[in-house]
Amino acid sequence: MPPFTRVTAVAAPIDLPNVDTDRVIPARFLRKDKNVPEYSSFLFHDVRFAADGTERPEFVLNQPPYRGAQIVVAAENFGCGSSREAAVWALAAYGVRAVLAPSLGDIFHQNCFKNGLLPVILPGDVTAGLRRQLHERPGATLTVDLETQTVTAPDGARHRFDVDAFRKEMLLTGRDEIALTLGFESQIREFEARHAREMAWAVPPRPSA
Amino acid sequence: MFDKIWARHVVAKGPGGHVLLYIDRHLLHEGTTAAFGRLAKSGRRVRRPDLSFATADHYVQTSPGTPTADAEVRAMVDSLGRHTTDQGIVYFGVGDPRRGIVHVIGPEQGPTVPGITLVCGDSHTATHGAFGALAFGIGSSEVEHVLATQTLWQKKPLTMRISVEGRLGPGVNAKDVILAIIAKIGAGGGVRHAIEYAGSTIRGMSMDERMTVCNMSIEAGARAGMIAPDETTVAYLEARPWAPRGEAWSRALDSWRALGSDAGAAFDREVELAAGDIAPTVTWGTSPQDALPITGRVPDPAAAGDPGRRESMARALAYMGLRPGTPLAEIPVDRVFIGSCTNSRLDDLRAAARVAQGRRAVVPAWIVPGSGLIKRAAEAEGLDRVFVDAGFEWREAGCSMCVGMNGETACEGERVASTSNRNFEGRQGKGARTHLMSPAMAAAAAVTGRLTDVRTLTA
Numbered sequence: 001m002p003p004f005t006r007v008t009a010v011a012a013p014i015d016l017p018n019v020d021t022d023r024v025i026p027a028r029f030l031r032k033d034k035n036v037p038e039y040s041s042f043l044f045h046d047v048r049f050a051a052d053g054t055e056r057p058e059f060v061l062n063q064p065p066y067r068g069a070q071i072v073v074a075a076e077n078f079g080c081g082s083s084r085e086a087a088v089w090a091l092a093a094y095g096v097r098a099v100l101a102p103s104l105g106d107i108f109h110q111n112c113f114k115n116g117l118l119p120v121i122l123p124g125d126v127t128a129g130l131r132r133q134l135h136e137r138p139g140a141t142l143t144v145d146l147e148t149q150t151v152t153a154p155d156g157a158r159h160r161f162d163v164d165a166f167r168k169e170m171l172l173t174g175r176d177e178i179a180l181t182l183g184f185e186s187q188i189r190e191f192e193a194r195h196a197r198e199m200a201w202a203v204p205p206r207p208s209a
Numbered sequence: 210m211f212d213k214i215w216a217r218h219v220v221a222k223g224p225g226g227h228v229l230l231y232i233d234r235h236l237l238h239e240g241t242t243a244a245f246g247r248l249a250k251s252g253r254r255v256r257r258p259d260l261s262f263a264t265a266d267h268y269v270q271t272s273p274g275t276p277t278a279d280a281e282v283r284a285m286v287d288s289l290g291r292h293t294t295d296q297g298i299v300y301f302g303v304g305d306p307r308r309g310i311v312h313v314i315g316p317e318q319g320p321t322v323p324g325i326t327l328v329c330g331d332s333h334t335a336t337h338g339a340f341g342a343l344a345f346g347i348g349s350s351e352v353e354h355v356l357a358t359q360t361l362w363q364k365k366p367l368t369m370r371i372s373v374e375g376r377l378g379p380g381v382n383a384k385d386v387i388l389a390i391i392a393k394i395g396a397g398g399g400v401r402h403a404i405e406y407a408g409s410t411i412r413g414m415s416m417d418e419r420m421t422v423c424n425m426s427i428e429a430g431a432r433a434g435m436i437a438p439d440e441t442t443v444a445y446l447e448a449r450p451w452a453p454r455g456e457a458w459s460r461a462l463d464s465w466r467a468l469g470s471d472a473g474a475a476f477d478r479e480v481e482l483a484a485g486d487i488a489p490t491v492t493w494g495t496s497p498q499d500a501l502p503i504t505g506r507v508p509d510p511a512a513a514g515d516p517g518r519r520e521s522m523a524r525a526l527a528y529m530g531l532r533p534g535t536p537l538a539e540i541p542v543d544r545v546f547i548g549s550c551t552n553s554r555l556d557d558l559r560a561a562a563r564v565a566q567g568r569r570a571v572v573p574a575w576i577v578p579g580s581g582l583i584k585r586a587a588e589a590e591g592l593d594r595v596f597v598d599a600g601f602e603w604r605e606a607g608c609s610m611c612v613g614m615n616g617e618t619a620c621e622g623e624r625v626a627s628t629s630n631r632n633f634e635g636r637q638g639k640g641a642r643t644h645l646m647s648p649a650m651a652a653a654a655a656v657t658g659r660l661t662d663v664r665t666l667t668a
Contacts, residue, residue, distance in 0.1 A: 015517065015520070016520075016521055016524070017397075017517060017518075017521055018396045018397065018496050018498075018521070020496075020631070020633045022613075022631070022633045022634070022635060022636050023633065023634060023635070026613070026635050026639070027612060027613040027614040027636075028613065028614060030240065030614055031268070031281055031282070031285065031614070046634070046635050046639055047634075075517065076397050077396055077397030077400060077430060080396060080397065080427075080430060081332065081427070081428075081631060081633060082332050082631075083330060083331055083332040083346040083347060083348055084348075085348035085349040085350060086349075088348075103397055103400050103401075103430075104400075105400070105430065106366075106400060106401060106430065106431075106432045107332055107346055107347065107348055107427075107432060110347070110348060110351065111348035111349075111350065111351075114348065114350035114351070115350070164225040164226065164227065164364060165224040165225030166223050166224045166225040166226075166227040166362065167225070167227075168225075169224065177350075177354060177362065178251075178253070178353065178354050178357050178358065181229065181354065181357075181358045181360060181362070182357065182358060184220065184221055184229060184358075184360075187220050187221045187229070188220055188229075188231075188358065188359065188360060191220040191231055192231075192359075195217075195231065198217070199217065199233075199324070199325075199464065200457060200460065201322075201453040201457040201458070201460050201461035201464070202233050202322075202324070202325050203259065203260070204234075204259070204260070204319070204320055204451040204452075204453075205451065205453065205454050205457065
């Protein structure tokens with residue numbers, strides 16, 4: 001997983017609330033290997049491209065100043081709906097490193113952390129203010145700094161955000177979470193022994209034929 | 210109840226309030242096979258194959274005789290069969306009558322029981338919370354993590370209790386209850402929360418109905434939704450193939466009976482609804498929160514106070530091809546879909562059949578049972594004859610037209626009366642327009658060709 005420390009990049013505003021992961025990547029692309037070169041074109045595919053494959057000019061990432069944005073500033077409940085991690089893979093394939101929003105779909109939020117993408121929760125008035133600045137100054141950059149837990153706006157204002165200590169450490173180091181957990185093998189084994197005594201019924205029986 | 214289950218599954222404490230949570234049950238489907246590939250590549254094995262169960266539902270087609278549409282899908286399904294066989298995981302594959310939608314067969318076969326933690330790489334995993342399990346959907350990386358370690362790093366969510374009290378009116382059922390709940394708290398209302406559904410209305414529901422309610426927790430933003438187990442739960446589970454047996458069964462019963470929330474348990478948020486206020490409900494927009502009683506009219510974005518809301522409503526109406534003020538019961542439909550992990554169980558099929566009986570579908574209408582066993586049980590009751598005689602299409606089990614990834618989709622611009630869980634743009638096919646509703650309401654739409662108040666048919 002690529003570590004995340006600090007990113008200064010063009011940010012794209014997405015004003016629509018409740019952007020679901022079906023919109024981020026339509027279901028018909030989920031069978032594709034995330035390493036295929038065209039994966040980034042699946043991102044927002046049906047709102048980004050017309051039926052003939054040409055770009056829809058009204059979509060923010062098709063407007064030259066926002067093209068290639070590495071930061072997305074979204075509205076409430078971005079990434080709601082399906083658990084498809086492909087939504088994060090498509091954002092990452094496009095080059096997005098951070099998503100800022102007043103709230104995020106819970107599963108999407110978790111999936112970000114597994115792929116080196118930083119989810120930043122900021123109050124609704126702050127994200128609305130950031131989006132307004134990005135509309136007024138297309139192509140403006142934001143700085144997202146995980147170490148200091150701050151977002152620096154185009155107008156120079158700095159906004160502090162909370163991030164869980166565990167997730168922060170994992171992102172800063174880009175550590176493999178499974179390898180970390182396998183280091184807890186003895187605790188897991190102890191737990192299983194205790195669990196087998198206290199909740200023996202929780203292990204399913206082999207059905208009698 | 211949530212706190213009791215959580216506390217019993219903490220393996221270790223990590224920084225920042227995270228805990229390593231033990232996972233009692235892992236359900237798998239062919240959409241999550243990539244995790245097996247990554248696991249193999251890193252030289253890791255499945256830690257507890259005895260706690261995992263797999264089936265093929267998302268990509269399998271439901272037209273009789275053609276389970277897979279193309280070589281790509283066949284490869285995915287075969288890959289799941291191969292990996293589960295290699296690792297010793299129980300697999301309900303194509304041709305097995307027990308195969309079905311993962312959230313239908315978990316309870317049906319008995320791996321789903323109260324008091325456990327259960328995960329699946331699918332957002333509708335909260336369905337299993339109907340049994341008093343802590344069940345939630347996870348992403349592909351988390352699937353791999355569970356396969357390798359049987360644990361997940363999790364932060365404790367907030368808790369919300371939603372109480373529904375009173376008797377539901379005629380023609381009103383579990384789907385209407387959950388749509389009303391989502392409309393009330395919003396599509397993001399449950400974010401970072403685990404929901405407990407309570408109250409006399411919920412307690413009076415069958416397990417099939419409770420699953421419908423818990424299933425759509427994610428449409429209100431909540432990863433988990435649960436209902437305390439009671440005698441209805443116990444009666445459903447007894448003698449299921451993978452439910453506890455003998456001595457284990459009686460010990461499980463003792464544990465389950467003590468699982469419910471204690472009187473005076475505190476929740477971070479409480480929400481209350483009166484059953485009598487809930488009418489047969491349909492959605493008009495592109496978020497499950499866009500739900501109204503069938504007696505209502507398409508809302509006017511101009512009446513929305515918030516400019517963001519105004520814009521998203523206008524966008525939804527443009528996509529749905531609807532004009533403000535149109536009575537919902539005058540909206541014509543092109544197609545009907547009765548199925549999905551929300552509404553494909555025997556109770557759902559019976560409710561639809563009661564409406565279809567003696568009537569005639571005037572638009573294409575599919576019935577997709579949730580599992581092969583439900584299909585058989587419905588046929589034993591003669592429901593298939595009722596549907597076929599009424600011009601409905603009786604199909605094989607699977608996710609079908611709910612999920613838009615198996616080739617079973619609606620056409621651009623087509624309007625679908627659907628018992629599924631999501632009316633997102635493009636969910637049932639690019640440009641397809643979805644109205645969510647109960648099985649009875651969907652059957653009513655099939656026989657009239659428009660959104661219909663089922664009470665006007667059954668009265």
